Amino acid sequence: MKKIKVVELFAGVGGFRLGLENSSKKIFHTVWANQWEPKKQKQHAFNCYNHNFGNSKNHSNQDIAVAKFEMPNNIDLLVGGFPCQDYSVARTQAAGIQGEKGVLWWEISWIIKEKKPKMILLENVNRLLKSTKTHKGRDFGIILRDLYNNGYYVEWRVINAAEYGLQQKRRRIFIFAYKKDINFFNIKNANFDNALDLIQKNGFFAKSFKIIKEITLDNIKEIDIKEKFIDLADVSDNFKFDFENSGCMIDSKIFTTNATPYSNQPKNLENIILNTEVEEKYFLTKTQELKLSLLKDRKRIQRTKPNGDIYYYSEGKMSFPDRIDSPARTMLTSEGTINRSSHIIEDPKTKKLRFLTPIETERINGFPDNWTNTDMPERFRYFCMGNALVVDLIKIMGDTIQEIWNQKYNQAKANKKISIVETMLIN
Ligand SMILES: C[S@@+](CC[C@H](N)C(=O)[O-])C[C@H]1O[C@@H](n2cnc3c(N)ncnc32)[C@H](O)[C@@H]1O
Structure with missing residues (x-):
């Protein structure tokens, strides 16, 4: 052909x-x-x-x-x-x-x-x-x-x-x-x-x-x-x-x-995440855990429009940590940062909370492991995966x-x- x-x-x-x-x-x-x-x-x-x-x-x-x-x-x-x-x-x-x-x-x-x-x-x-x-x-x-x-x-x-x-x-x-x-x-x-x-x-x-x-x-x-x-x-x-x-x-x-x-039937996160030992830097500190639990919680915030009118901005509660018996949510370019939309999972080995690793984000998009391990800062590896498809x-x-x-x-x-x-x- x-x-x-x-x-x-x-x-x-x-x-x-x-x-x-x-x-x-x-x-x-x-x-x-x-x-x-x-x-x-x-x-x-x-x-x-x-x-x-x-x-x-x-x-x-x-x-x-x-x-x-x-x-x-x-x-x-x-x-x-x-x-x-x-x-x-x-x-x-x-x-x-x-x-x-x-x-x-x-x-x-x-x-x-x-x-x-x-x-x-x-x-x-x-x-x-x-x-x-x-x-x-x-x-x-x-x-x-x-x-x-x-x-x-x-x-x-x-x-x-x-x-x-x-x-x-x-x-x-x-x-x-x-x-x-x-x-x-x-x-x-x-x-x-x-x-x-x-x-x-x-x-x-x-x-x-x-x-x-x-x-x-x-x-x-x-x-x-x-x-x-x-x-x-x-x-x-x-x-x-x-x-x-x-x-x-x-x-x-x-x-x-x-x-x-x-x-x-979708593929679930549990089929993707690493079950080997993961570097310490991916695990949440106590402060990060507290911040993320607040960010992912339900909220109703009073805000003021430019014309002075008051309105309420509300967000629902998100699963914290993310469920691994379902597929990943949409990855955004902010993945891996202290952000409401970042995935936080319970590490299967240690049972502690952690961010996804860059390899896991590549797998979520169906790229081979380490596709973005090309001399770019880790932050950009997440960013590129948020942009990709x-x-x-x-x-x-x-x-x-x-x-x-x-x-x-x-x-x-x-x-x-x-x-x-x-x-x-x-x-
Ligand atoms: C939505 S992303 C596409 C990602 C791509 N499909 C992938 O698999 O990685 C859009 C891309 O367009 C690039 N871009 C933005 N403005 C551009 C421009 N003016 N010229 C060329 N590329 C541009 C961005 O850097 C970004 O990588």
């Missing part, structure tokens, strides 16, 4: 690349990768990436806004987990539209426009579907309209890794888009039946992550992003939509519904990409005519 040429953006320590290579190192060939930690002299994640995948002139360590000009053409698959920001756009004087400066979506958008990757796989926090606060769904609407303008079909799904047999309750949105000429799933019309078929049965996410087949045409919502909105700026100003956890865009029609995962999910998606790519390629060959698809796949 022909290699799939991959470009990895916002590469961090290489979660996408590792997942795809776990699917097939022969097929997925990363031709270019970019990682740059803003405002940091030491580029720990980039160094870790090079340590694990080897130094290469095709690994770029510059702001993507600058580095994008070096990117090769002919990209089969563009991947990346990008920061979630406010994506609003404004009309320029020339009546064109322009994204807010410094918002990374517009870098991705530029790359899509210029390089026309055949497939795109993106990851973000699931909050993306709901943002902004005042225009619910607007930011995702902008992304979809932008992809529509560039000729893509799109599918998305919010996936909680623990619901698919994995070791972390990490809920993230994944977006898979592909050039509509490739039409992986042979969709003829943008209608409810085809949307239902994609979401529930035969589409990219349905193939990768089974759901309970209970969706009916009655619980799918639809909106046409072109019919009702003149352009991106119009979407930016006026779009509001209640996106559900799964959906697709066929031509300019967006369909969305709530999918229930066909849950597999559950690699096993990307492996599953990589398997599906191979399957649909192969099918399309063989189909094009069997047809024995140089169709657009064949030309696209062959080039």
Whole structure:
């Protein structure tokens, strides 16, 4: 089978690349990768990436806004987990539209426009579907309209890794888009039946992550992003939509519904944590224990709004220590610090309370032990894992990409005519 040429953006320590290579190192060939930690002299994640995948002139360590000009053409698959920001756009004087400066979506958008990757796989926090606060769904609407303008079909799904047999309750949105000429799933019309078929049965996410087949045409919502909105700026100003956890865009029609995962038994923390002796520095001192027990306790705090109004901020009680007979909670970049969200476990050997070790955080994301043990301070090892993703999910998606790519390629060959698809796949 022909290699799939991959470009990895916002590469961090290489979660996408590792997942795809776990699917097939022969097929997925990363031709270019970019990682740059803003405002940091030491580029720990980039160094870790090079340590694990080897130094290469095709690994770029510059702001993507600058580095994008070096990117090769002919990209089969563009991947990346990008920061979630406010994506609003404004009309320029020339009546064109322009994204807010410094918002990374517009870098991705530029790359899509210029390089026309055949497939795109993106990851973000699931909050993306709901943002902004005042225009619910607007930011995702902008992304979809932008992809529509560039000729893509799109599918998305919010996936909680623990619901698919994995070791972390990490809920993230994944977006898979592909050039509509490739039409992986042979969709003829943008209608409810085809949307239902994609979401529930035969589409990219349905193939990768089974759901309970209970969706009916009655619980799918639809909106046409072109019919009702003149352009991106119009979407930016006026779009509001209640996106559900799964959906697709066929031509300019967006369909969305709530999918229930066909849950597999997750892996629990007890299967991950070290049962060997752990260094003393990971164990809590009495003061740390007291601070953390307070941080994780229930609270109701009186606060004052800028206008002087009083309100109460409340937080529920968290399990302290964390249960090890369930998967890890979502790891954040603050993991391993005195923070409410850090995992604290009872060490299986000593029965004393301790933080997770960096190796354990790597296992929670499905990275090999010591992946980030690459000369970076320990604090950054936790930070990088908080930023990364559950690699096993990307492996599953990589398997599906191979399957649909192969099918399309063989189909094009069997047809024995140089169709657009064949030309696209062959080039
Ligand atoms: C959500 S993380 C992605 C982590 C990655 N998927 C992994 O497995 O480690 C986003 C990454 O984008 C990088 N980044 C942020 N701004 C950037 C920019 N302007 N140019 C290039 N990379 C940037 C951050 O340093 C961070 O590593």
